[in-house]
Amino acid sequence: MDHDNDLVAAVTVDSAESALFLRFASASNVDDTLFEQIDADIARLAGDYVSKPVSELFHDIGTLRRGVFDLLRGRQHPFQTSHLYLQAGRLCGLATHVALDLGQYKAASTHSRTAWRCAESAGHNGLRAWIRSVQSLIAYWQQDHRQAAELARAGLPYADGGTIAARLLSLEARATAALGDSASALRAVEAAEAERGTVAAMDFPGVFTFPEAKQWTYAGTALLALGGHRHVNRAIEASSRAIALYESAPQQEQSSGDLLAARLDLANAHLAHDDLDAVREKLSVVLNAAPDRRTASISTRLRALSTRLAEPAYAGSPVVLSLRENVREACSRPALTNSPEPPQ
Template sequence: MGAGVHVFLGDSLNGTGIGSLLVHLRTARGWSQQRVADEYNVLEGRHAKTGKEIGRYEREARIPVPYARRYLAQVFGVEVALLDRAAAVSKGRRGSEAGPVKGENEPLARSFPSSGIRGKTLSEDAARSAEFARFIARRNADEVVVEQVDADVGRLARTYVSHPLMEQYVEIKRLRDGVFELLRGRQHPRQTTDLCLSASRLCGLFAHVCLDLGDYGSAATHARTARASAAAAGHEGMLAWVRAVESLIAYWTGQYEQAARLAHEGRRHRASGSIRARLASLEARALAMVGDSVGALTALSDAEHAREAMSGRGEEPGIFDFPAAKQFAYAGTTLLAVGGRQHVQRAIGSARTAIRLYRSADGDDQSVGDLFAAHLDLARGHLLLGDLDGTEETLGFVLRSSPERMSASIVRRLTALGRELAGPQYGGATQAVHLRERLQHIAVRASSPAARPPESPT
C-alpha cells in the first residue's frame, strides 16, 4: 500500500471503529468478505476463517482479538497499530453503551438477581469456554489433507489391478497407517466421515492383497475393519462393496453357500454404480458351484439387468469399479460350472469377450489377474469340448507370463486345470501330459516366497 494511502488512513479514520475500518479496507480493494477470509487463511496456514466471520467483525458483533488483528493487518497491508486503535474505539463505545439504562426498556439480562454470582466466577466460566474452543480448533487434518488422502486412495485403487502386488502393498500399508493415525486425532465431523471412508477403502485394498496372497484369515480381518469403517462413514456403496469382498473370501475358502448369501445380502444395500452387477455375478458363480444351476443363471440375468440400468461407467476408481470385462469373466466361470455343451460354448464366448475388452482398455484398467483368469477359463472351455489344441493355444499367454504376477486364486486355477488334464478321458495323451507338467511347473514358481511381500500383511 502506498504512503499516501497510509496518511489517509491515519488522518481520516481517527476515531473510526474496527467494523467501519474493515469495511473501508475491504471495499477499497473491491473484495468480498469471503476473499478477505481466504487471504487470511492463506497467511495463517489453516482454513478456519469464513466470510461470515469477517461479516461479524464488520458489524462489530465480534471484535477481532489481537491474534486475528495481526493477520488482518497483513491481509490489508497496514500497520497493526491502526487496527488496534480502531478496536479500542469500538470497545470504548461498548463500555459506554453498557451503563445503566432506566425505564421499562431496561435489558432483560439486568433483571436477573445476582444469586451470589461474582465476576471471578463468570470469568472462570468464560475461560473454560475459551479453552474448549481452542480444543475444537486443534485439528490434525484439514480439507487439503483429506482431499490428498482421497486422491492417493483413488490412485492406488486404479493401479492395483495392473501394477505389481509388492509395489501396491508398500503404499497401501503406508497410507492406511497414516489414515488410522489421523483418525486418532481431531478433525471436523465431515472430515472424520471422509477419513472413515478412506480407511474403509484402504482396508478393502488390504483385504484384496491378502486374498491375492492366499491369506484368507487376514483378508477377513481387513474386511471386517473395512465394513466397520464404512458403517461409521454411513456409505451404502462401500458397505455393499465390502460384502462383495467377504463373498470372495468365502468362495475361495470353499464356503460357496455362504459366498452366495453374502453377495445376496450386499444387493440389499442402496448402492449405485456397478456394485449391483458385481454382487449378482458373485452370487451366480457361488450358486453354480453348489449345483444350483437355475439360481446361478437367474443371478447372471440379474447382473446383466444391473449393467443395463447403469448410466455410463461406474463412478468408483479401479478395483472399486466392476467393469464389463470383469463381468464377462465372471459369467464365463459361472457357465463352466453350470456345465453342459451349450453353457460351455457360451462360457467360451464370455471369456473371449472379457479378454478382448481387457486388451483394449487403458493401461491401468488392464487387470492382469482377470486376463489370466479369462485365459484359463477359455482353455478349460476348449478342454471340456475335447479340443486339446485350442487348450494349448489359449494357455500360451499364461505360460509365457511372469509367475510373480500370479495371485493365489490363479495358482489354484492352474492346479485344478492340471488335474483335469490327468483325467482318463485324455488317455495319457502326450500333449495332455506335456501341458500338465508345464502348468505344475509355473504353479510351483508362482507359489514361491519370491512372489510375496517381505513381511506378512497385517
C-alpha cells in the same frame, strides 16, 4: 475403549515410515487440502491395483492406511470424522484385496471386518456393498460357495448406484454355479446383465468399480461350472468377450488377473470339447506370465487344471501329458506369497 479408539487400535504404526506417513504424523489436524490429497492417493492406488503387481503397491497401501487411522486419533474436526472413516474403510478394503490375492484368507477376513466397521461408522452404503462383495470373494476361494452366495446377496440391499449391484449378482452367479444350482446361477447372470444396462452413477475408480470386461469374466466362470455343451459354448463366448474388452481398453485398465482367469476358463472349456490345440494356445499366455502376476486364485485354477489333466480319460494323450508337465512346472515356480503388511 470407545468405538473410535477400538477401530484405531486395530492398526499399529510400525517403524517403516515414509515421506507420506511423515506428512500425516506432522499434521496437527485435518484440513481440506489433506483430505483432497488422501482421496487422490486412494484413487491412484485403487487404479494402479487393476494392472500393477501387488508387490508394487502393498507398502503404499499400508502406509496410507496407518496415516489415516493416526488422524482418527482425534486430530480431525467432528464433522470430518465420517469422511475419514470412509477413507480408512477404502484403504482397509485395499488391504483386504492384497491379502486375498496373496491367499492369506485369515488376514483378508480380518481386514474386511475392520473395513466393514469403518463403513458403518461412515454410514456409506456403497462401501458396505463393496465390502460384502470382497467377503464373498474370500468365501469363494476358501471353497465355501454357499457362504459366498449369501454374502453377495447380503450386499444387494446396500447397492445404491454404480456397478456394485452387477458385481454382487455376478459373484452370486459364480458361487451358485459352483454349488450346481443352475437355475439360480443363470438367473443371477441375467440379472447382472440387466443391472449393467441401468448403470448411470460413477463409482470410485480402480478396483472399486466393476467394468463390463470383468463381468464377462465372472459369467464365463459361472457358465463353465454349470457344464454341458450349451453352457460351455456360452462360457467360451463370455470369456472371449472379456478378453476382447480388456485388450481394447487402456493399458492401465487391463486386469492381468482377469485376463489370466479368462484364458484359463477358455482352456478348460476347450478341453471339454477335446480341442487340445486351443487348450495349448490359451495356456501358453498363462504359463509364461511372470510369478508376480499369478495371484492365489490363478494358482488355485492352475492346480485344478493340473488335476483335471491327470484324469484317466487323458492318460493316452501325449499332448495332454506335455500340457500337464508344463502346468506342473508353472505351479512349482515361486510366487509372491507373503505380505509385509499383516493385520495388527
